[in-house]
Amino acid sequence: MILKDARQRVVNYLRISVTDRCNLRCLYCSAQNQEFIPHPEILRYEELLEIITLACGLSIGKVRFTGGEPFARKGFPEFVAEVLARFPDLDLRVTTNATLIGPHLAFLRERGLKRLNISLDTLDPAKFTRITGRELFPEVWANIQSALDLGFRVKINAVAMKGVNDDELGAFLDLARARPLDVRFIEFMPMGGSDWSPESVWTAGEILEQARGLAELTPLPRLGADQGPARVYAITGGLGRFGLISPLTDHFCGTCNRLRLTADGHLRTCLFSDKVYRLKGILRHPRLGAEHVRRVMLLANERKPLGHDILEKRARGRGVCGTPMSAIGG
C-alpha cells in the first residue's frame, strides 16, 4: 500500500527522533530549560523496529534517524546496525552533530550505513563554542574528515543566520570546493525556543546572490536519492556541491513527502503544526498494538496539512510551532 495524502502527495519518508537529549545547546534549537522526556516515555528500540516494519509495509522507503543527538542515546550505533541488517532495502540515513560519532564511524560504515548529514553552522572554532555552548569544533572537524576517508556520503547543514554566519559563505564554498561533500544552508525557522527574529533570517535568495559572486554555480536536477527540498548546485572546479533549503521563502509543502516520529512516539505530519498522533500509547496498549498504529498512521497521513498555510497565519508571531527542533527531531 502506498501512503498518499488527501492532496495526492506520496509520503515515503519517515524521520525518527531517537532521543530529545543533546550534548549541544545550539542557540537556534534548544529551548532554555527544556524539560527532557522521562526515559520510560521514550520509544524502546524494539518499538522503533515495530514502527519501521509498519512504515516499510506502507511503502516508506527512506528513514532518517535524528534527535536531539542520536549518538547521545546508549546503544544507538548497534541499533542502526540492526536496522540495516533487518531492512536491507531501506534507504537509511543519520543526522548528527558529529561530536560523538568518531568511535562508531568505521563500525557503521562496515555495517552498511552510507549517508550522514552533519550539522555545522560555522567553520570558526570560537564561534562554534558561542553557537553550541560547547568547545567541540576539533572533534567535529576530525570526524568529518574520517567520515569522508571511510567513504561516507556527507552533507554539511548550516542554519543560515544573519549576524552569526553570514560572513562565512566564502569559507563554506571553499570547503565544498576542497572536499567531496555537499554544503547546504537552511533558512532559520521560527521554531519554539529558538532566538529567531525576522532580522536574523538570511534568505536563500540572498545567499544565492552572494554565492554567485564567489563561485560559478550550475543548478543540478533533483534526481534519485537527491530528491528533496534542497536546490543543489555544482561548483565549477570543486569536488563538492552547494545547496539551499528554503522552508520560509520558497516552501516545498506541495511536494512534502515526510512524516516525523518524536522520541516519545508522537507522529507529526507537518513540522509547522503542533498536531500530534500519539502512537506510543496505542503500541503499548494490550488490546490495540501494531494494527491500530498502522490505522492511525494512515489516518494521520490523510489529514496531513499544508504547513505553509500555518506559517502564513503565524507570520507575525515568533514561533510557528511551540516545540523546539531538538524535541521534534530536525
Ligand code: SAM
Ligand atoms: N543533533 C543532530 C544534529 O545536530 O544534526 C540532529 C538534530 S538537530 C535538531 C538537526 C538540525 O535541525 C540542526 O542542525 C539544524 O540544521 C536544524 N534546525 C534546528 N533548529 C532549526 C531552526 N530553528 N531553523 C532551521 N533549522 C533548524
